[in-house]
Amino acid sequence: DQQVKQNSPSLSVQEGRISILNCDYTNSMFDYFLWYKKYPAEGPTFLISISSIKDKNEDGRFTVFLNKSAKHLSLHIVPSQPGDSAVYFCAASVRYGGATNKLIFGTGTLLAVQP
Amino acid sequence: DGGITQSPKYLFRKEGQNVTLSCEQNLNHDAMYWYRQDPGQGLRLIYYSQIVNDFQKGDIAEGYSVSREKKESFPLTVTSAQKNPTAFYLCASSWGQGRGGYTFGSGTRLTVV
Numbered sequence: 001d002q003q004v005k006q007n008s009p010s011l012s013v014q015e016g017r018i019s020i021l022n023c024d025y026t027n028s029m030f031d032y033f034l035w036y037k038k039y040p041a042e043g044p045t046f047l048i049s050i051s052s053i054k055d056k057n058e059d060g061r062f063t064v065f066l067n068k069s070a071k072h073l074s075l076h077i078v079p080s081q082p083g084d085s086a087v088y089f090c091a092a093s094v095r096y097g098g099a100t101n102k103l104i105f106g107t108g109t110l111l112a113v114q115p
Numbered sequence: 116d117g118g119i120t121q122s123p124k125y126l127f128r129k130e131g132q133n134v135t136l137s138c139e140q141n142l143n144h145d146a147m148y149w150y151r152q153d154p155g156q157g158l159r160l161i162y163y164s165q166i167v168n169d170f171q172k173g174d175i176a177e178g179y180s181v182s183r184e185k186k187e188s189f190p191l192t193v194t195s196a197q198k199n200p201t202a203f204y205l206c207a208s209s210w211g212q213g214r215g216g217y218t219f220g221s222g223t224r225l226t227v228v
Contacts (some may be wrong), residue, residue: 009155034216043119043219044158051213089157102148102173103217105158 003027004092006106014114019077021109023090026071033114034103035064035075037086044089051059080113087111117142121206121220127228128164128193128200134221136191138206145210147189148217151175161204164189164220193225 005024013019021035031052036060050064050073057064063076077084090106104109119140128134142145146165157206160173164183178197183189189208193200203224207217 004157006157036216036219041124041203041222041224043121043207043221045219046216049216102160102163104160105150107155107157 004104005107006109008108008109012112013080016079019080021075021088023073025092030094033073034091036089039086048061056070080115082115119220121223128227131195135192138189140208144208148207149191150205
């Protein structure tokens with residue numbers, strides 16, 4: 001049961017254009033969403049997050065949009081740069097075991113930004 | 116310079132052997148986690164620990180064991196009972212309930228030979 005889905009395994013965009021990475025979720029109890037970026041053979045690094053009470057959060061070139069009615073999350077990168085090429089994971093936070101939150105990750109989208 | 120250190124970076128295990136993956140953090144984080152990454156399956160939670168001497172099973176705990184004797188350390192043992200141990204293992208830590216996001220280590224690639 002995949003509660004967080006990233007249906008596009010890969011995405012290719014030209015440098016300077018917009019990259020849009022999508023994420024869908026099924027559990028309405030998720031209350032916090034995060035995006036992580038991962039290079040090969042390295043651990044993921046935190047990129048940006050959004051609380052379920054908001055619909056947009058912006059940090060420099062990165063903006064995350066949340067559509068709760070559609071249970072859909074997207075990450076926009078503008079303008080895209082070759083250094084943005086990596087795997088991007090969407091993650092959702094849910095209460096687990098009564099006292100803690102855990103992150104449930106999507107399967108990732110490989111972004112390739114072409115020079 | 117704070118962070119999480121995982122060692123070794125690459126590990127080879129023979130069939131039937133137990134191996135232990137190290138995870139150390141100097142961020143003074145309360146919570147620590149172990150995830151496993153397989154191609155096309157994202158990150159799946161193996162075990163997590165909120166405080167010293169306490170840990171809980173995640174979604175795929177079978178064949179694994181952990182300990183949390185010190186706040187800084189959360190080693191993962193992959194036992195011979197784990198049927199498909201070849202994977203990339205990631206350790207993470209966070210403040211409290213992890214709302215601020217997790218800090219991940221650089222991972223250990225385990226291969227069964």
